[in-house]
Amino acid sequence: xxxxxxxIGLFGFGTVGQxxxxxxxxxxxAHAQICRICVRDINKPRDVDxxxxxxxxxxxxxxxxxxxxLIVEVIDKAEPAFEIASKALSKGIPVxxxxxxxxxxxxxxxxxxxxxxxxxxxxxxxSCGSIPVIRNLEEYYDNDLLLEVKGILNGxxxxxxxxxxxxxxxxxxxxxxxxxxxxxxxxxxxxxxGFDALFKLVIITVHALGVYVKxxxxxxxGIANIHDAxxxxxxxxxxKIKLVAQxxxxxxxxxxxxxxxxxxxxxxxxxxxxxxxxxxVIRGECYDRQFMFGKGAGxxxxxxxxxxxxxxRRHDYRxxxxxxxxxxRPSYTTDVTLKVYVRFSATNILHVINFERVYEQxxxxxNNYVIADVKLSELIAKRERLNAPDLFFANIPQFYIDRx
Amino acid sequence: xxxxxxxIGLFGFGTVGQxxxxxxxxxxxAHAQICRICVRDINKPRDVDxxxxxxxxxxxxxxxxxxxxLIVEVIDKAEPAFEIASKALSKGIPVxxxxxxxxxxxxxxxxxxxxxxxxxxxxxxxSCGSIPVIRNLEEYYDNDLLLEVKGILNGxxxxxxxxxxxxxxxxxxxxxxxxxxxxxxxxxxxxxxGFDALFKLVIITVHALGVYVKxxxxxxxGIANIHDAxxxxxxxxxxKIKLVAQxxxxxxxxxxxxxxxxxxxxxxxxxxxxxxxxxxVIRGECYDRQFMFGKGAGxxxxxxxxxxxxxxRRHDYRxxxxxxxxxxRPSYTTDVTLKVYVRFSATNILHVINFERVYEQxxxxxNNYVIADVKLSELIAKRERLNAPDLFFANIPQFYIDRx
Numbered sequence: 001x002x003x004x005x006x007x008i009g010l011f012g013f014g015t016v017g018q019x020x021x022x023x024x025x026x027x028x029x030a031h032a033q034i035c036r037i038c039v040r041d042i043n044k045p046r047d048v049d050x051x052x053x054x055x056x057x058x059x060x061x062x063x064x065x066x067x068x069x070l071i072v073e074v075i076d077k078a079e080p081a082f083e084i085a086s087k088a089l090s091k092g093i094p095v096x097x098x099x100x101x102x103x104x105x106x107x108x109x110x111x112x113x114x115x116x117x118x119x120x121x122x123x124x125x126x127s128c129g130s131i132p133v134i135r136n137l138e139e140y141y142d143n144d145l146l147l148e149v150k151g152i153l154n155g156x157x158x159x160x161x162x163x164x165x166x167x168x169x170x171x172x173x174x175x176x177x178x179x180x181x182x183x184x185x186x187x188x189x190x191x192x193x194g195f196d197a198l199f200k201l202v203i204i205t206v207h208a209l210g211v212y213v214k215x216x217x218x219x220x221x222g223i224a225n226i227h228d229a230x231x232x233x234x235x236x237x238x239x240k241i242k243l244v245a246q247x248x249x250x251x252x253x254x255x256x257x258x259x260x261x262x263x264x265x266x267x268x269x270x271x272x273x274x275x276x277x278x279x280x281v282i283r284g285e286c287y288d289r290q291f292m293f294g295k296g297a298g299x300x301x302x303x304x305x306x307x308x309x310x311x312x313r314r315h316d317y318r319x320x321x322x323x324x325x326x327x328x329r330p331s332y333t334t335d336v337t338l339k340v341y342v343r344f345s346a347t348n349i350l351h352v353i354n355f356e357r358v359y360e361q362x363x364x365x366x367n368n369y370v371i372a373d374v375k376l377s378e379l380i381a382k383r384e385r386l387n388a389p390d391l392f393f394a395n396i397p398q399f400y401i402d403r404x
Numbered sequence: 405x406x407x408x409x410x411x412i413g414l415f416g417f418g419t420v421g422q423x424x425x426x427x428x429x430x431x432x433x434a435h436a437q438i439c440r441i442c443v444r445d446i447n448k449p450r451d452v453d454x455x456x457x458x459x460x461x462x463x464x465x466x467x468x469x470x471x472x473x474l475i476v477e478v479i480d481k482a483e484p485a486f487e488i489a490s491k492a493l494s495k496g497i498p499v500x501x502x503x504x505x506x507x508x509x510x511x512x513x514x515x516x517x518x519x520x521x522x523x524x525x526x527x528x529x530x531s532c533g534s535i536p537v538i539r540n541l542e543e544y545y546d547n548d549l550l551l552e553v554k555g556i557l558n559g560x561x562x563x564x565x566x567x568x569x570x571x572x573x574x575x576x577x578x579x580x581x582x583x584x585x586x587x588x589x590x591x592x593x594x595x596x597x598g599f600d601a602l603f604k605l606v607i608i609t610v611h612a613l614g615v616y617v618k619x620x621x622x623x624x625x626g627i628a629n630i631h632d633a634x635x636x637x638x639x640x641x642x643x644k645i646k647l648v649a650q651x652x653x654x655x656x657x658x659x660x661x662x663x664x665x666x667x668x669x670x671x672x673x674x675x676x677x678x679x680x681x682x683x684x685v686i687r688g689e690c691y692d693r694q695f696m697f698g699k700g701a702g703x704x705x706x707x708x709x710x711x712x713x714x715x716x717r718r719h720d721y722r723x724x725x726x727x728x729x730x731x732x733r734p735s736y737t738t739d740v741t742l743k744v745y746v747r748f749s750a751t752n753i754l755h756v757i758n759f760e761r762v763y764e765q766x767x768x769x770x771n772n773y774v775i776a777d778v779k780l781s782e783l784i785a786k787r788e789r790l791n792a793p794d795l796f797f798a799n800i801p802q803f804y805i806d807r808x
Contacts, residue, residue, distance in 0.1 A: 130691035287534035290698035
């Protein structure tokens with residue numbers, strides 16, 4: 001594709017799609033142009049003025065257009081996106097996408113489609129917006145020295161927690177603000193229940209360790225149930241509560257992963273990742289910790305990441321999924337003990353969860369909490385019951401610190 | 405090189421060379437082994453036990469060995485390194501190097517050699533140790549949205565400033581500590597006079613903007629002359645003094661670059677880059693600021709970066725210097741005004757430098773300082789005189805903030 005220009009068929013013209021349109025206008029050396037745009041409703045008012053005749057509501061108008069040599073897919077539903085991506089890949093048309101839900105659920109099929117049709121699917125924008133996490137894990141941390149990837153992967157829940165923690169705003173008002181600013185997904189439960197971070201973690205794990213774990217097999221607990229009492233408790237302990245996703249090698253053969261609110265002390269890099277920012281810590285045997293930090297949400301940051309993937313196509317770049325071919329890959333386990341804080345009122349959590357060990361119990365008229373060790377497998381087994389609105393769980397990180 | 409193993413001819417077996425040896429031992433999936441090691445003195449005692457029969461003192465033993473398919477060069481002198489690298493490239497043998505002095509001085513010739521002999525030279529380890537700055541600038545920030553790369557690129561001067569600032573240690577004792585810990589180059593003037601940071605900045609600029617600027621054309625001022633009075637002043641103003649290298653686009657057509665101590669306020673990302681760490685801020689039109697942070701010095705962090713380059717060779721990776729082929733590249737200018745702090749005693753700085761404007765003058769029995777605007781071109785014109793031991797310059801960043 002080196003000599004020719006990139007002719008883009010764009011699916012979706014919301015916040016990110018319009019951002020791409022604007023970024024391409026600014027980038028003289030991109031040699032890429034949007035030829036067709038597929039949307040659900042052509043007449044919907046939009047901030048960006050694209051020529052009306054390039055719009056269509058029929059996906060096949062783009063997929064069958066011989067001029068289009070790259071599909072950029074930024075619609076926000078997973079299944080229609082998967083249909084578009086797999087059709088395009090099957091026709092040998094490369095695809096750039098930011099759709100983490102689609103990727104997390106369909107990566108094995110999408111990897112197989114890329115192999116079978118010798119065509120590229122790029123999705124650096126899917127994880128951490130403008131931070132090049134996937135590309136670096138794939139290309140640079142391309143060895144078996146990697147021990148852990150841990151970070152704040154969801155900009156809008158982080159924005160909400162920042163507003164609540166640092167600005168004393170109420171949770172509801174902070175959520176509304178996040179939506180107004182375009183940080184939150186159209187379905188906010190994705191953000192605040194941790195699924196957006198989960199999907200990104202699943203994608204990251206493929207590129208970090210060469211292993212695909214189904215989203216459904218990963219313990220995911222969001223911030224929807226956070227309460228003044230939790231904020232008060234965290235403040236007293238001089239920690240912040242952050243929604244943290246992590247994949248951690250336990251030894252040469254095993255790793256674990258989960259998404260959970262976490263008490264973050266001031267000494268940690270992610271403590272100072274505030275507002276809509278994302279921050280990722282990559283820990284390795286020899287380089288210790290590296291930290292990457294940048295805007296994780298919003299129209300232009302995501303669009304600039306999509307642009308990097310578009311540009312990469314000019315040089316025929318594709319992910320090679322090298323680590324999936326390693327002779328020995330670690331296997332996923334939930335047989336690991338976490339230390340957790342659980343706030344509860346109506347639910348007697350001690351009757352629901354088999355804790356390994358209880359360190360502290362606090363009972364009062366207003367709220368109760370325990371600090372206890374619990375197996376991750378136990379949390380997964382009981383996860384339906386943990387969503388009760390009177391409960392809030394947070395990880396107190398130490399299990400792998402003990403192992404350092 | 406995909407199917408075959410990598411057989412490395414290693415030049416240099418000091419701190420970094422021994423680190424590479426140890427890292428390769430740990431990395432089962434690297435499929436790379438060190439076959440020959442060229443050193444100046446075979447009998448020098450070393451911490452790492454490599455088989456004696458793989459050592460040689462004759463470079464040609466390695467360069468003519470048909471088994472060797474990758475040269476890794478980690479000696480600390482620029483000219484012998486250039487001789488080895490250019491010989492190897494001319495023979496079509498790819499080279500991995502961390503030698504920033506060689507690269508900064510010879511990049512145009514080395515780029516031409518790569519092109520002419522269709523062979524790769526990789527050097528991500530040359531800039532910021534374990535942080536993948538070069539690769540990201542080359543691959544990911546591969547568009548014309550980049551506005552600025554700014555950072556702490558020298559681990560040992562930063563370690564010294566951290567010890568002085570945060571631990572009240574004396575400058576001499578901090579320098580000795582840095583050397584004992586293996587952070588400082590064998591010639592410490594490289595670190596403390598800013599040349600190490602300068603060389604990295606020259607390399608970064610090639611990959612950030614596609615423009616090579618000779619090291620000698622760049623204003624470089626180190627921390628050798630820092631004095632208690634400067635530290636005192638900075639503390640009173642609640643800033644830290646950091647040695648900062650930066651390349652900044654002024655508009656579409658022009659950029660400037662320089663290495664100078666800088667007053668860094670608490671709100672800046674690089675404020676919290678302490679000890680031997682490096683931190684780089686990449687600013688772009690759409691993604692605003694991204695921050696990468698990691699160990700910038702030391703045996704294993706540098707070695708793990710060299711390993712990433714070695715692994716990249718398994719997939720025939722090479723830098724393409726794409727930005728050098730852009731139709732319009734910005735040109736380097738020193739016609740830009742900086743606001744500076746200058747502490748002086750014997751030298752009457754107001755008679756040496758033509759300041760554009762003087763904001764403050766402070767005169768006392770012990771020391772004097774001015775806060776003034778000065779053209780970067782004026783600093784370069786007078787640079788010989790600015791090294792007088794009674795002078796200390798620091799940048800008060802604002803010229804490009806005004807432009808934001």
